[in-house]
Amino acid sequence: MKIFALVSLAGAALTVVNALPIVVNNRTAFVVPLTRNPHFKPDAQAQIAKLNRRYPGLNVLAASAGRIPLINVHPDLEYFGPVSVGTPAQSFKLNFDTGSADIWFPSSTCTAAACRKHTRFNAAQSSTYQKDGRQWSISYGDGSTASGFLGSDMIDVGGIQVRQTIGLATAESAQFGSSPDDGLFGLGFSTIESVKGVKTFLDNVIAADLLAQPVVSVFLPSERLFNGKGGEYLFGGIDSSKFTGSLIYVPVIRKAYWQVAIKDTLYNGQSLGQGGEGIIDTGTTLVIVDEAAAQAIHEGIDGALHDPEVGWLVPCSVRSDSANRVSFSMGGGAFHVPLADLAYQEVGSGYCYSGIQGGKYGLWILGDVFIKNNYCVFSQTTSPSIGIAPLAVN
Structure with a gap:
């Protein structure tokens, strides 16, 4: 399927010119030379959609992988990376956490001291934000807590985009005030979501066939081995060089x-x-x-x-x-x-x-x-x- 798709994409960039006769085994055949179309603009998504319309059972996926570079908080205390939310995008530094499932960060309406020390999401400035109406709260093993309400918006993780339900904190305990990240990005299963019925980011991108593989690969660089640099979360792929x-x-x-x-x-x-x-x-x-x-x-x-x-x-x-x-x-x-x-x-x-x-x-x-x-x-x-x-x- 990959070869077929690549051939189809390459062919779209070429234009047929006049056929030329040649003789092969005493029989006349025609060669059709090709020249490059200077006006062609590649559009992989359109070509994949065309393949799927022509061959409904083929199901060629426009899947990919997204890399999130990480910042190591000394001394290997935690690692966080950038995530974009909303339209136009608002950027947040989130701690990717396989030990929880919620994605959350402070709302612009939060006036708690911990919220004011971090980037806060302004729902009114996002054209793709949708109200949810449900209340939301979470607590962690160290006694820290956050609470607020749910909403949904487009989330971009290393180029992988999907609509996602998010927790918007209007209250945060003091512990979060010393944290360098703005919130958490839960990678656990939906069974531990704080609000029943909410789907995780992985649930949503897998259901939408947005990942080349249903995996998240984690490379955490220690200061001892890598000077704390080069870490990443790779959504949808495995980097064998690591x-x-x-x-x-x-x-x-x-x-x-x-x-x-x-x-x-x-x-x-x-x-x-x-x-x-x-x-x-x-x-x-x-x-x-x-x-x-x-x-x-x-x-x-x-x-x-x-x-x-x-x-x-x-x-x-x-x-x-x-x-x-x-x-x-x-x-x-x-x-x-x-x-x-x-x-x-x-x-x-x-x-x-x-x-x-x-x-x-x-x-x-x-x-x-x-x-x-x-x-x-x-x-x-x-x-x-x-x-x-x-x-x-x-």
Whole structure:
């Protein structure tokens, strides 16, 4: 189908001139030379529409992929990228979050201090905005909250455009005031939308056949490996230059968060006998496991200790240790986090706050400390999965 479409597009740019007779095997044939039409203007969408009208069963899709470049908030605290909303476009810096499903940012009618520190959406200035009328609110695990109302407008994510229901905050808790991004872009499943019945961005673009593949690929660049630069979310595609080996697809066991079975935790390849169910969450900075797993992990790290007021600490000297590693076994593969990324932030006396913390009973959370070492492809097919492979490091 790709070859057929390309031939059709190329042919539209050419004009037939007079046929010339030639002799082939003692028989006369006619050659039709072609010259380029100087007035031709390429229009891929029109050509695809023409193909679909002519061959209704062919279903050639005008699908593509959209790249969102990311800004790394020091020290690998979070990552955000630009999203355009409305007509004419209003630009927002949004935190892409596989651990939630709502897309939201402040309304121009919000006067809270946290709202005033960020770009606010002015619905009156968008010709494509549509009122919804439903109230909206959301809360997160750190106690932060936002509330307001729903509306819908055109959203552009790396060139992928669709009409989307959005939350417009008229109130935000103080925690959001210190955040460098304007709001959140949820990439979880619609089952965890704050308002029942709202479809996610992925639901809408997949239903509209706007993506070449029903995936979002995530490359989070750490400051240690990439100076925090070059990160991206790739909607509709997979960039094989970003990882080594082959992706191993881990089945999603519950379509809410991107929830998977963690079969085991390993230290330098040796089983610690610790596993559970967890989510791979781009919106969480650290890795959070239960206390038994956290203790088993840190027992293998020389000098690690647990402070009841702070949590697990490791010597900051492990920042130079990329050989020893913690691994998580999922889907038949083992995916690694080197000790170098466990020295997350200095707390004094030569100690750093560990990138792996305990105390989470129930779902584990494999946050950015895990993802910045592994390329992750969130595949929203009828049987969703997450493809994982180690990052390619030059």
